[in-house]
Amino acid sequence: MEIIIQQLINAVQLGAVYALIALGYSMVYGIIRLINFAHGDIFMVGAFIGFLLAVKFKLPFVFILLLTMFLTALLGIAIERIAYHKLRNAHRMSLVITALGVGTFLENLVRLAVGPQTRQIPAQLSNNILHLTNGIVVTEDKLLIIGISIMLMIVLWLFVNKTLIGKAMRAVADNIDVVPLMGINVDMIVSVTFAIGSALAAAGGIFFGQSYSIEPYMGIDLGWKAFIAAVVGGIGSIEGAVVGSFILAGIEVFTVAYLSSNLKNGIAFALLIILLVIWPYGIMGKPSLKKV
Amino acid sequence: MSLLELNNLTVSYGPIKALHGITIRVEEGELVSLLGANGAGKSTTLRSISRLIPILEGDILFNGKSILNLTAYQIVSLGISHVPEGRGIFPSLTVMENLELSSWTVKDKKKIKHNLSRIFSIFPRLEERKNQLAGTLSGGEQQMLAVGRAMMTDCRLMLLDEPSMGLSPLLVKEVFKVLKEINNSGTTILLVEQNANMALKIADRGYVIENGRIALEGPAEHLMQDKRVKEAYFGKEKK
Numbered sequence: 001m002e003i004i005i006q007q008l009i010n011a012v013q014l015g016a017v018y019a020l021i022a023l024g025y026s027m028v029y030g031i032i033r034l035i036n037f038a039h040g041d042i043f044m045v046g047a048f049i050g051f052l053l054a055v056k057f058k059l060p061f062v063f064i065l066l067l068t069m070f071l072t073a074l075l076g077i078a079i080e081r082i083a084y085h086k087l088r089n090a091h092r093m094s095l096v097i098t099a100l101g102v103g104t105f106l107e108n109l110v111r112l113a114v115g116p117q118t119r120q121i122p123a124q125l126s127n128n129i130l131h132l133t134n135g136i137v138v139t140e141d142k143l144l145i146i147g148i149s150i151m152l153m154i155v156l157w158l159f160v161n162k163t164l165i166g167k168a169m170r171a172v173a174d175n176i177d178v179v180p181l182m183g184i185n186v187d188m189i190v191s192v193t194f195a196i197g198s199a200l201a202a203a204g205g206i207f208f209g210q211s212y213s214i215e216p217y218m219g220i221d222l223g224w225k226a227f228i229a230a231v232v233g234g235i236g237s238i239e240g241a242v243v244g245s246f247i248l249a250g251i252e253v254f255t256v257a258y259l260s261s262n263l264k265n266g267i268a269f270a271l272l273i274i275l276l277v278i279w280p281y282g283i284m285g286k287p288s289l290k291k292v
Numbered sequence: 293m294s295l296l297e298l299n300n301l302t303v304s305y306g307p308i309k310a311l312h313g314i315t316i317r318v319e320e321g322e323l324v325s326l327l328g329a330n331g332a333g334k335s336t337t338l339r340s341i342s343r344l345i346p347i348l349e350g351d352i353l354f355n356g357k358s359i360l361n362l363t364a365y366q367i368v369s370l371g372i373s374h375v376p377e378g379r380g381i382f383p384s385l386t387v388m389e390n391l392e393l394s395s396w397t398v399k400d401k402k403k404i405k406h407n408l409s410r411i412f413s414i415f416p417r418l419e420e421r422k423n424q425l426a427g428t429l430s431g432g433e434q435q436m437l438a439v440g441r442a443m444m445t446d447c448r449l450m451l452l453d454e455p456s457m458g459l460s461p462l463l464v465k466e467v468f469k470v471l472k473e474i475n476n477s478g479t480t481i482l483l484v485e486q487n488a489n490m491a492l493k494i495a496d497r498g499y500v501i502e503n504g505r506i507a508l509e510g511p512a513e514h515l516m517q518d519k520r521v522k523e524a525y526f527g528k529e530k531k
Contacts, residue, residue: 183368
């Protein structure tokens with residue numbers, strides 16, 4: 001029992017990182033129907049910005065987190081403006097290929113700047129061991145990471161559902177052509193969406209870097225997994241991205257704990273395929289119905 | 293000075309010309325109907341005013357000033373609101389959220405409240421359903437929401453693209469009655485319709501557009517008596 005709970009905590013931590021990435025995939029897809037394959041690399045750049053701020057400037061954790069989120073948000077806006085904006089009405093395939101190109105560009109840019117070797121973000125959070133009931137132990141940083149991630153998701157949910165800009169984002173997802181007729185600048189809404197998605201991925205990058213080493217190609221594997229989590233949850237849906245991420249992380253963590261780490265990806269993806277067979281639009285996704 | 297002037301407006305979709313230099317004037321306070329068959333260029337005219345499509349030649353003046361160098365979303369803050377063909381509501385937002393969004397350009401909170409209560413007094417159904425998802429509304433209710441949204445933008449000029457489309461004759465009557473009311477309380481309306489009979493009944497003046505050219509224009513009661521209009525439109529009426 002203790003082991004199960006212990007593993008559950010690990011799964012929640014990994015799921016939180018997946019979710020922070022998956023949200024950006026889902027939100028961007030929701031508003032402009034683009035699978036932003038550069039998103040995993042934006043997550044990677046976020047981790048490296050955090051690394052530089054920690055190593056070179058030795059800032060306190062809160063500032064590292066906020067500044068990294070801010071700078072990565074700017075990167076997201078710039079990528080959309082430079083690479084995707086002109087293609088808004090182009091064939092979707094052109095956009096996807098551009099996104100893959102942007103991703104490759106970011107990987108190589110970071111590799112050129114800092115080299116291909118793996119790095120460790122110096123531990124920013126105390127890893128004091130807390131003893132919970134029944135011999136369950138958890139480190140403080142783990143709890144903090146889980147807590148901040150969940151808080152970010154709640155803030156996002158409130159933003160999207162309660163603020164006027166959030167409502168405009170959902171309106172763009174519904175019917176992008178009509179939004180300008182309400183006097184709303186669609187470009188601004190798209191920029192906000194890229195900014196939020198990139199900032200969340202950056203937070204994921206820093207949290208990931210607290211437990212694992214980072215390198216310029218780390219965004220490929222994690223990006224794919226977060227993308228798949230978003231699809232399984234129902235791409236375009238915020239709640240779906242979170243649900244899919246925790247399911248994926250849960251399957252992975254428990255496969256490693258009880259079966260074999262070699263089977264991790266195999267079993268995880270087999271189960272995800274089964275989930276998609278049951279829910280072809282994802283767990284929280286809806287088939288796109290357009291009323292005429 | 294007219295509130296809206298289209299001067300020699302020419303629009304093309306690729307090599308195909310959709311409008312061949314049309315000239316239309318709408319005076320402040322008027323209700324003007326733009327009639328024509330499918331594909332005559334009615335929607336294209338409205339879409340050019342809203343700056344949704346590029347213009348080849350000619351000019352559009354609103355309140356005496358050219359609006360050619362503005363983009364679609366900037367038109368709304370000038371006071372032009374466009375109710376698109378097919379209504380264009382946001383189905384996964386609630387009725388209230390649809391209305392809130394269209395007050396985006398209105399900064400005065402009191403005015404927003406005032407507009408909202410005016411909409412709810414004209415369309416009590418919308419108030420009853422304000423927390424319902426707009427996609428679950430009936431076609432008639434969606435049309436009311438689309439008109440309500442235009443009122444929320446606090447517009448001086450309302451452009452309507454086929455508000456009767458897909459509605460039962462009874463609902464069409466109701467919608468047109470409301471449009472007349474909105475017009476009577478001071479909002480200028482440019483109405484695009486295939487339902488010539490209904491559109492001319494409430495209009496002050498009308499234009500008939502054929503193959504991208506203005507074929508006829510004049511006071512509504514004259515057009516209703518005009519032989520060509522009668523043959524072209526009233527003869528075909530199914531009722």
